[in-house]
Each structure stands twice: as C-alpha cells, then as structure tokens.
Amino acid sequence: MVDIIKYITRQSHKPLILIPVILMILSLLYLGAFGLNEGVDLKGGTMVTVELKQSMTESQITDLVQSNLGVSDVKTSLSGNTATITISGNVDQANFDQKFSNQFNILSFRSVGALLSQAAMDQIVYALLFAFIFMAITVFFVFRDLVPSAAIVLSALCNISIAVGSMSLFGIPLSVASVGALLMLIGYGVDTDILLTTRLLKRHAGDLDDRAEGACRTGITLTFAALASMVVLFVVVKVFIPSAQVLEDISAVLIMGLLSDLLSTWLMNLGILKWHMERGGHN
Template sequence: MASLEVPELAYEEYTNRQLAAVPLAILAVAVAVLGITFALTGTPLALGIEFTGGTELTIATTADQDEVAAAFEQEPTSIQPVEGQQQYIVRFAASDLEGFDEDGQAILQDLVDQADQNLEPAAGADGSSPVVGESLTSASFGQQIQFTALIGLVVAFIGMSAITFGLFRTFVPSVAVSLSAFSDLIIPLAFMSLFDIQLTLGTVAALLMLIGYSVDSDILLNNHVLRRSGSFYESVHRSMRTGITMTVTSTVAMLVMAIVAWFFGIGLLRDIGLILAVGLIADLMNTYLMNVSLLRWYKFEGVAR
C-alpha cells in the first residue's frame, strides 16, 4: 500500500495539556449531546424497530410518498423509498400502535388491509396486494435484543481493555488505548443523536467495528513508542506514516460507500458508512493528540522516567 505524505508534527511546541485539550473538549460536547437527548426523550439515541418493537411493511405501489402515508389511519413512524423502484419501506413503532403488545399480529393484518384498500399495486407486485413483505417484532423481544446488543458492546470494550493491558502490562499506555476507544464510540453516538440516525443491529455492528479500528491504530502507536528503537518523536512519526495511511484510506472508502448507498436508497449501508467515517476521523484525533500526550507524559514525566 502506498503511504501518504505525512508531515512531522511539531509536538515539542505544545504541552501535554494542549494536545489533550481538543479531543477532551469534543468528548465532553459529545457526552453533553447524549445527556441532553436522554433528558428530553428518555433515550440517548433514536432506537430502531429491532429494539423498540413494531411492524415493517414493504409496499410496491404507484402512489407517491405522501399518498402512502395517508393510506394508514396511524401515521407511520418512517417511510423510506427504495431508489429506482416503486417501493417503500413503511415502519410503525410499537409505542405508536395502541394495543400492539396484546395483539400485534391483528394490528399488522389491519395495516396490511389498509394498504390493500387505499393503495394501487405497482406493476411488479405479486397479485393484487401492494404489500410484498411484512415483519413484526414484539416490544418484549425488542427489549431483549436491545439488552443483548448493549451487553455485546460492553463485553467487546472490556475484552479490548483486557487484551491491551495483557500486551503492554503497564497502566498508562493501557488507559490511553481504552480512553481513545471510548471517545471513538461516544463521538459517533453523538453524531447519530444529532442527525437522527437510529440505533439498529446494523449500526451496532458499525460501533463494534470502530472498537477494532481504534485498538488497531492505538496499539500501533504504543508498540512503536514503547517497544521499538529510536527517540519518542521518531517513533510517533513512524507510526503515523502507517496509521494515518490506513485510517484515511478506510475513511474515504466509508464515505464512498455512504454516498453510493444514499444514491441507491440503501439506508442501512449509508448509516454504517457515515458512522464509521465519523469514528475514524475521531480516531485520528484521539490517537495522535490525546494518546500521544498520555504516552509522552508516561515516557518523560510519569513512572517510565
């Protein structure tokens, strides 16, 4: 892989506090965004139907989006057009459907009947019904999935921290990796909250991937500084040549994926691409500002003196 031209940063001109100030300030803003959203809505993020429960209909119709919304007595939670096709993915959250917990299947059938009565099927729809796909997730099952996803994130983070400590067997470098990974998660979560990107199984997978990306770049930096020959600043610059090349390449790839997915109306891939791109940009900042400041303190002022 060809390396990018990475200039040597004049770290000597900045104190450790100055290097860490920007990433810590952005982390504080991200935490505040999630906290305010939680105070206003009861959850830090908008949750997808997988976690809240509800129904999803795939409708093939000649009607436009406004007509699809008007076809139902209950206003849909979201309507997503499928690019290049006369299809819409219509979602109803369980919290918006009265009596859903008691008889979700009957409510789903009622929604299908309303679509049949009020919408004209598209030419490609099978039979006379515009509904070509349907699914139902109970609220209790959604809560179980939500809990499982949360446990998965926590276990992944704890496992990453344990492996990092096992590799370096020193407190400060291990904390640097864990703090950077934590910030790499919180900043994309705040981005999701601001731009109303729902937390779904797909976006949880993107967050899990971010943990892997973060650990990779941070361990690369720590390994160069703590285990290889050369001065501190030479080691940092060597790791930057590899780490920035990998991260910038991955970020561009994620942005291209998001743009292509947006063009073709693939909402999940668009969201995953955006989350990963934001997380990777945050990882560059956290790794080469906050992590470098902690490692420099450890090497020159801390217990490694």
Template sequence: MGLINYNIEKYSPQQLVVIPLVLFIISLVVLAFTIVATGMPVTPGIDFSGGTAVTIITSDSREQLQTTFAGYPLSEISDMNNGKFLKFSSMDDTRYQSLSQLISQKYPDAKIDQIGESFGKSLQSQAALALIFSFIGMAVVIFLTFRTFVPSVAVVFSALADMVMTAAVMNIIGIPLSLGTTAALLMLIGYSVDSDILLTNRVLKRQGKLNDKLTGAFHTGMIMTSTTLAAVAALFAVSWFGSVQILMEISAVLLIGLVADILNTWLTNVGILKWYVQKGGGK
C-alpha cells in the same frame, strides 16, 4: 501521507488533549439527554423499540403517504429504488391488522415486517451485553499486551471516546440504533485500537527521539486509516445511490467513528503518551 506535517513538539500534553476532551464532554451531555428522553444512549430504531417496517413500490409522495397513513403511528419515510420504506411505531393488534389490510389493498406487492416491543427489548439487552463484553475483552487484551498502566489506559480511553463521540453524532444526525449500527459499533472497537496499538508500540519499544517516533507512527497509522476510510466511503456511496438503508447507516457510523479515532489517537493518546514519557515512563 508525507504531505501532512505532523509536528507536535511545540505543543504541551495539555494542549493536545483539550479539543478532544471538550468534544468528549459535549458527547456525554448529548448521550445523557438521549437517555432521559428514550432510556438508551442512542435513539433506538425499530429493531430495539419494536414496530412495523413496510417496503412498498410506489410513486406516491411523502405528503400522499402521510395522508394515507394518517390514522397510524408513521414515524419515518425513506426513499428507495422505485419505492418507499416506511416505519411505524408500536401499535396494538387491532391497529396492526387494520394497517395490514390497508397496505394489502393499496399496495399488494408491499413487504411487511413486524417486531414486537418485548422482543425488541430482549434484543436491546443482548446488544448491550455484546458491546460491554467486547469492550471489556479489548481492554483486557490491551492491559495484557503492554502491562503498563498509563499507556494501556490511554488506549482504552481513546477507544471509549471514539464510541461516545460516534454515538453522540448518531443522535445529532438521526441515525438510530439498530442491529446493523450495533454491528458497526462493535467493528469500531477493533478499528479504534489498531492505530493506538501501533502508536504505543512505537513510543514504548523503539529507540530514538520522541517526536521522530510520533511522526513515524502518524504517517503509518494515517495510511492504515485512510485505506479503511476509502473503502467505507465507497460502501456509503454505493448504498446511498442504491438506497440500501442498512448499509448506508453502517457505513455512516464507521465513517464517523474513524474520524473520531483520528482525533483521539493523534491528539488524546499522543498527549497522554507524551506526558508519560516526559515524566520518565517508557524507554
């Protein structure tokens, strides 16, 4: 990572935070529109909205499948090895039984999974509580670790910005909120704070010039992030070629979050810490 010249000495704290702050505001707007449209910050997948998932082994084209299931609420068709993965929106029992009969007749080896709408809403509540409590727990640990208000807020805000930006991009590129992507967002909470903790420790607890401490933290942090990015990118590539939808979505969410974390750690958090030190905070 020594090839990257990370020298921010000539930039003011305000200049450092302006780009990620604009992206954060845009992301909030995207989430607000999604809440108005769906009732959730991220478009819910079948796990949370309810519906029917069907895996079939077929060479039929998308157009043929759309014609076959024209009388049913087919919402998504995904390619997989030697077949297709279909998602249907919620429907009443009569239509579901009719759909099951049609699938059994035309695709006898098909796998059908149904999630009820009420069960999906129950999963929504549980997933929301998991994200909220995980984030609160992370924030408490950060405040107990540093016991200093501004640096702690910087770490927590950077993690929040990572989550918000990732959720906004999920909406833009069409990755739904499912149990798998919820797990990826939970993992992001941990990934988001490791480089922030490294940065804050270097700035507050080491002696030396501020720019030297920031540069050293950047090189170490980018090595950490790069190894994680490489592993997640490999997972994404394998799941893409293998058409493993859930792993592809999880790895995509992690890749988006890690890129957002680079912005928020080395611009937002650094800008806040630089302002804090220049005002006389830290050692």
C-alpha cells in the same frame, strides 16, 4: 499533511489532549439531553416492504401512512417501484392491507415486539461491555504498563462517545446494524492505538518524536484509506440503492467514528503516551 503531522507529533501535546476530551464531553451532554433514536429492531414496530401501484414520492407515502393509521413516527425508503416503510408500534397486517390495497402490494411484513426489543438491547449492552473488558485485559497483558493500557481504553471510549453523540445529532437510529458498526470502531480504534503504543514503547530506533511521527504517518494513511472507502459506500447507497438503509447506517456510523478516531488516537492517546514517557515511564 506533513506539516500537520510534524505539528501533532513534535509540538506541545498537552493542549491537543483537550480537543477530543472536550468533544467527548459535548457528545455525552448532547446525548443526555436529546437521547438516541432506537431502530425498529430495538424499540419494536413494523417494517413493511411494498410494491407501488402508482407513482408516489417518499413524502407522499409517509403522509399517506400517517394519516390512515394515525401514527406520527413513519419512515419511508423508496427504490424504483418498491418502498420500505418503517412504522413505530405494532400494526395489524390485515388492517394495513385493507387500508392501502389500492396503493400497495405487500411484499413482506415484519413485526418486532417489545420483548424482542428488550432482549436485543440487553445483548447490545453486554456486547459493548465485554468488548471493553477483554480489550483492557489484552492490552494490559501485552504492555504490562497501566498508563498506556488506560490510555488505549480511554481513547476507545472517547471514540465511541463521539460516534454515538454524532448518531444522536444526525438522527441515525441505534439498531443491530449500527451496533455492529460501533463494535467495528472499537476494533479499528484499538488497532491504531496499539500501532502507536508499540512504536513508542517497544521500538528504540530514533528519538521519541521520530517514532511518533512515523506511527502517525502510517496510522493516518490507514484511517484515510478506510474513510475513503466508507464515503464511497455511503454515496453509492444514498444515490443508487436508497432502500439499503442498513448499509447507509453502517457507513455513516463508520465515517463519524473514523473521524473521531483520528482525534482520540493522534491527539489524546499520543499526548498521554508522550507525557508518560517524558516523565520516565516505561523504562
């Protein structure tokens, strides 16, 4: 770990900047080509929680619902004798109960219409947009230097782009829960970026490489601690609470985002700041 940190902070920083930039471009290209699945909260659909009257697997439940309702987009999460079934499109509760009265007891039945879905999507766009705007204003007010401020915003944008591209790659739907995780990523990513920028620009003890190494040690330790907790949460939910799909999605998005934050902060942002200061910036 120490050798890696010294290499990152003391070797040529320009080639390292390209790594997160290339990953960001690839993520955006993949996202543009394959799109992003929307959760039932956003695209509309039906979520049913049922009690099984007979032992069935997740795939058996999914096949049964698909064949009886004539729909293709069905996801099932099973926990003990309770299953949560997510169906794309609106389904009539009376019709569902009639078709599956021999297999299920309905515990809850929730439909999300297209109007609510559009409103939710608009709120998500506004939330992410205002998060970036106020972040940029706050960072510029603190450092009063355009390059470090732009580097922090670019780093956060790179972080989110890679995380969203990973969501598309691994089939994690865009939902209210995953958007909350993305907003948390913005906050965490800015924290590590400000830690780095403050160490390099505001402190003067030691040379530039020493300050960069100290910031890198602290930041990577914090990120690995957060990453370990998210991995534990993901494993616990996956193994012991498979019905908690919201927690699984949040932890998965945060894991991918924390990994991308390591690259965007300690390769790209660090490289930009060192280049800026070596050229006489922020004197």
